[in-house]
Amino acid sequence: MTNETTVRAERLRVEAVARCETCGRETDEHERDIRFGLPDPVLRSDEKHLAAGTWMSDDNPNAAVMMQVPELGPFVRSLLPVRLSGGFTVTYGVWISISPADLQHAYDVWWKPQYPEMQLTGRLANEVPPWNVFGAPVDLAVRGPEEIPYCVSSSNSELAQVIADEWNHDLVLSTLP
């Protein structure tokens, strides 16, 4: 390929990128999965998930679905899908602070046939901008046997709206890394 051909091919590729009429982003940048590596209290702690006595369901916190960190408590992973204008969805992989008894229950059923019936209530352990929902109570339920539990309802009015409402996609996408 000559240089001239390469330049032309590059220009054609750029022109072929579809852009959103609403916000100008590329259309394939509207469906996003945002995975929080650690609960915020763990991220802010000195030793993070390496603190002595920490237990994780996987050595890699990105792959772990449960963890217990001394003095910060047990956490479980959950999915928080948010509907966006234009028919898009951004899905946050968040950590939920739960009680020791609920961690024991989750550990007992997670890899068993009764996993789909698992229900938990905890508190959101990540900041999820643009909303102010850190620490909000949230109910978790399992939707598919191969998936981690979903955030399905909340007694906190703002988090209930995050779960149930459709949000302006420019507002939400502008907060993402």
Ligand SMILES: [Zn+2]
């Ligand atoms: Zn857009």
